[in-house]
Amino acid sequence: MKEFDITIVGLGPAGGTLANLLAMHGFSILILDKEKSFYPLPRAVHFDDEIMRVFQTIGITKDFLKYTIINKGTKFVNSKQKVILDWPRPKKITDNGWYPSYRFHQPDLEKQLRKKLKSYKKVFIEQNANVVKIINSKNNVNIKYLNSINNKIFYIKSKYLVGCDGANSITRTQIKTKMDNLGFTQKWAVVDLILKKNKKNLPDRTIQYSNPKQPATYCRNVGRRRRWEFAIKKNLNDKKVLSENYIWNFLKPWIKKSEAILERKTIYTFKSAIARKWRKGRIFIAGDAAHLMPPFMGQGMCAGIRDASNLAWKIASCLRIKHNEAILNSYQSERSLNVKEYIETTMRMGEFVNAVESIQITKNISSNDQGVKSMQSIKPKLGKGLGQLKDKNRGKIFPQFKLNKYKNFDDYFSKKAVLILSSGIKTKVSKNYSLLEAKSLKNLSIYLKNINSKAILVRPDRFILGSANSGKQISSLIKKNSFILR
Numbered sequence: 021m022k023e024f025d026i027t028i029v030g031l032g033p034a035g036g037t038l039a040n041l042l043a044m045h046g047f048s049i050l051i052l053d054k055e056k057s058f059y060p061l062p063r064a065v066h067f068d069d070e071i072m073r074v075f076q077t078i079g080i081t082k083d084f085l086k087y088t089i090i091n092k093g094t095k096f097v098n099s100k101q102k103v104i105l106d107w108p109r110p111k112k113i114t115d116n117g118w119y120p121s122y123r124f125h126q127p128d129l130e131k132q133l134r135k136k137l138k139s140y141k142k143v144f145i146e147q148n149a150n151v152v153k154i155i156n157s158k159n160n161v162n163i164k165y166l167n168s169i170n171n172k173i174f175y176i177k178s179k180y181l182v183g184c185d186g187a188n189s190i191t192r193t194q195i196k197t198k199m200d201n202l203g204f205t206q207k208w209a210v211v212d213l214i215l216k217k218n219k220k221n222l223p224d225r226t227i228q229y230s231n232p233k234q235p236a237t238y239c240r241n242v243g244r245r246r247r248w249e250f251a252i253k254k255n256l257n258d259k260k261v262l263s264e265n266y267i268w269n270f271l272k273p274w275i276k277k278s279e280a281i282l283e284r285k286t287i288y289t290f291k292s293a294i295a296r297k298w299r300k301g302r303i304f305i306a307g308d309a310a311h312l313m314p315p316f317m318g319q320g321m322c323a324g325i326r327d328a329s330n331l332a333w334k335i336a337s338c339l340r341i342k343h344n345e346a347i348l349n350s351y352q353s354e355r356s357l358n359v360k361e362y363i364e365t366t367m368r369m370g371e372f373v374n375a376v377e378s379i380q381i382t383k384n385i386s387s388n389d390q391g392v393k394s395m396q397s398i399k400p401k402l403g404k405g406l407g408q409l410k411d412k413n414r415g416k417i418f419p420q421f422k423l424n425k426y427k428n429f430d431d432y433f434s435k436k437a438v439l440i441l442s443s444g445i446k447t448k449v450s451k452n453y454s455l456l457e458a459k460s461l462k463n464l465s466i467y468l469k470n471i472n473s474k475a476i477l478v479r480p481d482r483f484i485l486g487s488a489n490s491g492k493q494i495s496s497l498i499k500k501n502s503f504i505l506r
């Protein structure tokens with residue numbers, strides 16, 4: 021029976037990101053996907069700076085950037101076309117070292133993730149591989165899958181398995197956990213068009229039409245791609261909604277049939293749900309397998325990539341150092357609170373688009389210079405898990421500082437923990453860690469001062485594990501966290 025360090029079920033964006041993050045450590049990885057190839061049609065069209073930072077770690081940004089555009093933000097308008105809320109995404113580099121928000125075409129990302137995976141000798145991708153059984157044992161996971169072309173059955177073993185197998189996850193079923201419905205279930209049509217010629221009168225931003233008669237969304241996507249989404253009223257049947265007549269009639273205020281190619285029309289039931297249990301022994305779930313949210317904020321895939329980033333270094337630590345229950349348990353507790361905030365904010369945004377105008381999407385809303393309400397993006401912290409909750413810096417994302425003219429923090433420290441020390445502080449154990457001394461970096465020194473710390477320990481996923489103010493505290497921080505990758 022073949023054996024691997026890690027098996028990943030599902031090669032969508034969550035599985036592709038996780039596999040890349042683990043492949044960087046040199047582990048043997050088998051990826052099983054039941055489809056013949058990747059899903060060629062668009063779903064996700066937006067991601068943010070935190071996610072681009074993960075792509076930077078993987079090493080795909082150089083090639084992938086040319087398939088993205090910077091997103092200018094979202095406007096919410098009422099039925100009289102009056103702007104009732106603005107969500108600007110200013111073209112300004114954020115603390116993560118990238119622009120706040122990008123637009124992309126999901127198949128372009130999946131191609132880049134796969135291309136990078138093919139450069140690793142110990143990564144094996146099997147398509148047409150339908151996983152049917154997963155059994156957890158003390159030191160291994162046993163997996164049974166069926167090749168859907170020749171109907172052959174295969175059995176393999178793996179030290180860990182992660183199910184990134186989407187909304188109808190077999191892994192979730194096998195670990196016998198349920199999804200809790202968080203309350204938003206609505207049928208929407210999604211229509212993707214490719215313009216034949218550029219059309220200047222189409223908005224350059226995302227527009228949410230907060231109109232009780234017909235809640236809808238317009239997305240300015242990459243190149244000539246444009247998307248419209250609209251809620252389906254209860255009395256309409258799906259066939260009618262997907263008919264060419266109905267769609268072009270809906271699109272009339274924006275565009276004529278002769279001006280674009282209809283690339284795709286489909287109906288989704290937007291859901292909000294979260295799995296109760298994300299782990300059983302050596303088996304985990306991540307991405308849509310663990311949580312679902314409506315797409316109003318463009319954060320569903322982003323959440324799956326955050327899962328991958330959180331889980332990858334923990335599995336790597338277990339494989340490199342030793343199996344550690346506490347570190348593996350922290351995956352769900354840290355991630356679920358963070359994703360819940362995205363789900364709940366997205367649900368409120370959905371209600372706002374449904375024209376329940378009185379609803380407050382987030383607390384971060386103020387009036388801008390023109391008297392229009394303006395919203396800021398949310399930045400949820402990690403839930404409790406590793407590190408001390410009383411440490412105010414723990415669980416915050418560490419900014420990506422420029423270390424010199426050419427390179428940023430993540431270019432130097434791509435998969436390891438980093439101990440950052442302000443000038444004048446000394447510690448005996450520091451030589452065991454990737455070390456960065458702030459003395460020659462003014463911005464970093466100011467940052468440490470602002471967060472009242474002389475030292476911080478940054479995890480491989482760029483979140484702060486803990487902070488300290490004396491040599492003794494630093495030694496204790498390092499001793500307590502000996503599982504962290506050096």
Ligand SMILES: Cc1cc2nc3c(=O)[nH]c(=O)nc-3n(C[C@H](O)[C@H](O)[C@H](O)COP(=O)(O)OP(=O)(O)OC[C@H]3O[C@@H](n4cnc5c(N)ncnc54)[C@H](O)[C@@H]3O)c2cc1C
Binds near residue numbers: 059152185
């Ligand atoms: C209309 C729409 C718009 C969206 N827009 C955005 C957006 O702008 N931004 C954003 O962040 N998110 C967005 N999302 C959400 C995003 O598309 C999903 O969250 C994301 O694709 C989920 O990725 P995943 O890797 O978890 O799962 P998936 O992409 O669903 O991949 C799961 C994989 O598992 C495989 N698989 C399943 N079962 C098995 C099995 N038994 N054996 C082997 N393989 C299996 C499947 O073949 C598939 O390849 C949108 C979603 C929709 C519907």
